[in-house]
Amino acid sequence: MGKVFTLAEVAEHNTPKDCWLVIDGKVYDVTKFLEDHPGGDEVLLSATGKDATDDFEDVGHSSSARVQMEELYVGDIDSSTIPSKSKYTPPKQPHYNQDKTSEFIVKLLQFLVPLIILGVAVGVRFYTKSSA
Structure with a gap:
């Protein structure tokens, strides 16, 4: 287990020269990977400062992409600093x-x-x- 970061600490790393992401409760320094990311660096930069797990899963990354992420791991996120996701409640209808x-x-x-x-x-x- 690596160092534990708050979401605010991770959110400070939001530039092309210093970019960190939170995926599945883990913090990754993706700075070196920005230029090589198939979806472009904008996608990664837009995912900073929040839990990017859903964005990551929605794309359907390969197992090799997941293995590559292990090299970028820098620590864990303090889960108490991530806002909880509210459960979807459908609108009231007649x-x-x-x-x-x-x-x-x-x-x-x-x-x-x-x-x-x-x-x-x-x-x-x-x-x-x-x-x-």
Whole structure:
């Protein structure tokens, strides 16, 4: 186990000449890797000062990338300095009422069916007049 850093200490390392990241509770000095990173240095620089675990996992890094990270390890993060992630709570929505939906569909059909019949009747009448 390496040195333990606070998130504030890690966040101070946020330049192309000194760049540290927090991934899975560990601190990595990625400064030497900035130029070689396939996603570009901007991606790494934008991940400083926060827990970059989700960003790292979302990309789907290879096992060789994970092995390479071990060489960049400088310590652990003091987990009490990282804000906890809040659990997603879906917004409150009115209960879906099947009866109201059925009622709407019936009223819509009561309106559209006569219009379709009228349109077909006019079309047939127009067609038979123009054919004669």
